[in-house]
Amino acid sequence: MSLNRLPLARLFSALAILLVAMLAPDRAAACTVSSTSTNLGSVSSYTAASTAQQGSGSAGLQCDVTLALLATHYIAFRVDASTFLLTGPGGKTIPFVASLTQNGTPLTTGVLQNLSSTTLLTLFGGTNNSIPIYFRTTPTAALPAGTYTGFLDVRWYYSVCSVGVAVCLSYSSSPGLVRPGLGTTINWGTGTAVRITVTLTVQNDCIITAPAAAFGSAPLVGSFNPITRTILVRCSAGTAYTVGLDDGSNASGGQRRMRAGTTANYLQYEIYKTAASTERWGATGTARRASATADANAGVYDSLTSQSYTYRAAILTGQTTPPGGAYSDTIRIDVAF
Incomplete structure (x- = not known):
């Protein structure tokens, strides 16, 4: 009876391959902690005054949780410091809250949040296996335009499996963390x-x-x-501006005209800067009106008080009377800062 045997060189090769496979288990990337930023976007001052602005980003802790699913994990964090205010031009502030779930319980400083019982796949549900954090502002009126910035100083504690197949062989842990043993609690x-x-x-x-x-x-x-009418304008806090009127939808050679429906019949008219002025109110240069020259509340820029601009409109008498009909035009108002 003969036995099938591997040649000696081939046997050594098989053993070598097996040993390499045993000594080099799959590795998952260690947890990392890094500073992050969340941009809540760009909105008008009146939107910020009426509607809470919301957004989310990374809370600063990112882990590869593939192997960590096989072992007990310990994760906690604490907000060390925050004013919970976004501060902008002139020291104006917008209150905000932060939470670990959308519209969740607001975080406070000095309270340890133990997240160890949360399912890892749920916990690391943010971008690139990061723990997400959610922000929500309080609607705030009378905001000057500009960038508003706030912060959370957070401290992370973690011990998550980083090496292992059937059992965890190594943990990625934050400084000083000691996993609990028999009769001992976690440090x-x-x-x-x-x-x-x-x-x-x-x-x-x-x-x-x-x-x-x-x-x-x-x-x-x-x-x-001639007739007089008043335009009311109120703008973001602390901002001077100018107001312009364009030439309308039917102008010819810079002359404003009303039109009778879709016909070729026109009625020339003009708009002047004040009730008694003969100076044309236009859209460029000195033809515009400055907010400092408003007829009421000039120079009041609190975003709550309207400035008023009373103008005079007149149909020009030097033109030939056109055929009867209903004549109209549309003037666009623009505000420049």
């Missing part, structure tokens, strides 16, 4: 500190109220009386 150690920066950009914005201007009816162009 969280000193942890690792990280800063989370939060920003929100507030943009200039205005609320404009412009009533329609009607000349009424008359048989001849010389029979129309």
Whole structure:
């Protein structure tokens, strides 16, 4: 009876391959802690005043949890410091809250949050296996335009499996953390500190109220009386501006005109800067009106008080009376900062 045997060289090769496989188990990346930032976007000052702004980002701890699913993990954190305020131009502030779930319980300073009982796949549900954190602002009025910035100083404590197949062979742990043993409790150690920066950009914005201007009816162009109307403008806090009126939808050679429906019949008119002025109110250069020259509340830039601009509109008497009809035009108002 003969036995099948591997040649000696081949036998050594098989053993070598087996030994390498046993001595080099799969490795998962260690947990990392790093400073992060969350940008809540860019909104108008009036949106920030009426609607809470929300956003999320990484809370600073990222782990490869593939192998950690096989072992007991310990994860906790504490907010060491925060004003829970976003601070912007002139020291103006926007309160905010931070939480580990969207619209969740707000975090406070000095309280250890033990997350060890949370399923790892749920806990590390953020981008690239990071723990997410959620931010929500409090609607705040009278905000000047600019960038508003706040922070959370967070300290992370963790011990997560980083090497192992059937059992965990090594843990990725924060400084000083000692896992519990028989009759002993966990020592969280000193942890690792990280800063989370939060920003929100507030943009200039205005609320404009412009009533329609009607000349009424008359048989001849010389029979129309001039009319006065008032435009109300209020803008973001602390911001001077200018107001311009364009030439309308039917202008020709810079002359404003009303049109009778879709016909080729026009009625020339003009708009002047004040109730008594003969200076044309236009869209460029000195033809614009400065907020410092408003007829009411000039120079008041608190985002709550409207400035008023009273103008005079007149149908030009030197033109030939066009055919009867209903004539109209649309003027666009623009505000420049």
